[in-house]
Amino acid sequence: MDITRKRFVGYLDIMGFKNIICRTVHKDLLEKMCRFESIINNLNYIQNKDEIKNRYPNVSIKSVLFSDSITLISSDDSANSADLITMASIYLVKECLNVGLPINGAISLGEFSADFEKSILVGKPLVDSYLLQSSLLLYGIVLDHNVERFLRQRSHSFPYREVRNKECMVNQVSYKLKSEKKYCSDTRGLVQQREYSMQGSG
Numbered sequence: 001m002d003i004t005r006k007r008f009v010g011y012l013d014i015m016g017f018k019n020i021i022c023r024t025v026h027k028d029l030l031e032k033m034c035r036f037e038s039i040i041n042n043l044n045y046i047q048n049k050d051e052i053k054n055r056y057p058n059v060s061i062k063s064v065l066f067s068d069s070i071t072l073i074s075s076d077d078s079a080n081s082a083d084l085i086t087m088a089s090i091y092l093v094k095e096c097l098n099v100g101l102p103i104n105g106a107i108s109l110g111e112f113s114a115d116f117e118k119s120i121l122v123g124k125p126l127v128d129s130y131l132l133q134s135s136l137l138l139y140g141i142v143l144d145h146n147v148e149r150f151l152r153q154r155s156h157s158f159p160y161r162e163v164r165n166k167e168c169m170v171n172q173v174s175y176k177l178k179s180e181k182k183y184c185s186d187t188r189g190l191v192q193q194r195e196y197s198m199q200g201s202g
Contacts, residue, residue, distance in 0.1 A: 004113040008085045009125035010072035011133050012105030017068040039095045056080040061088050089141040106132035109146040
């Protein structure tokens with residue numbers, strides 16, 4: 001995998017982490033964080049499932065955990081990578097909520113250098129996704145204007161299946177582009193944001 005190329009980069013963060021630390025017994029907090037790590041590690045398990053590999057050939061998503069934040073990095077800027085990083089993000093949101101760790105995040109697109117052997121991760125998409133994530137007041141994932149432009153240029157929708165911990169292809173989810181409204185997934189359903197409609201089915 002090339003170190004520098006255009007990639008999708010997602011930045012996700014546990015909401016209210018300082019408050020969680022202050023009001024949780026340390027033993028319980030450690031247990032939550034161990035479960036948090038196992039959820040992230042399961043992304044590799046999910047990506048190696050034959051049905052996922054066949055649906056999204058020759059692409060992968062790398063995850064980097066630091067404290068209460070997760071960075072997701074795609075192998076390229078293909079439509080398959082767009083689908084896969086979005087699927088991974090929604091999986092993380094749902095599974096983390098199940099263990100009492102609400103998270104939100106944003107996905108951006110642009111030139112990004114990722115040298116995992118040297119732990120070098122640098123590029124504007126990480127900054128853009130971090131800044132957008134930090135402005136959110138909701139649970140879920142949003143896509144920034146660079147990803148929006150990518151979708152518009154390719155008239156691309158997001159048909160894929162949602163996955164759960166050690167279960168592959170549980171739910172059918174579709175994302176459809178609209179001109180003036182954006183919705184993102186949260187715990188209650190669909191939350192209006194700006195440019196996209198994310199509609200669950202099945």
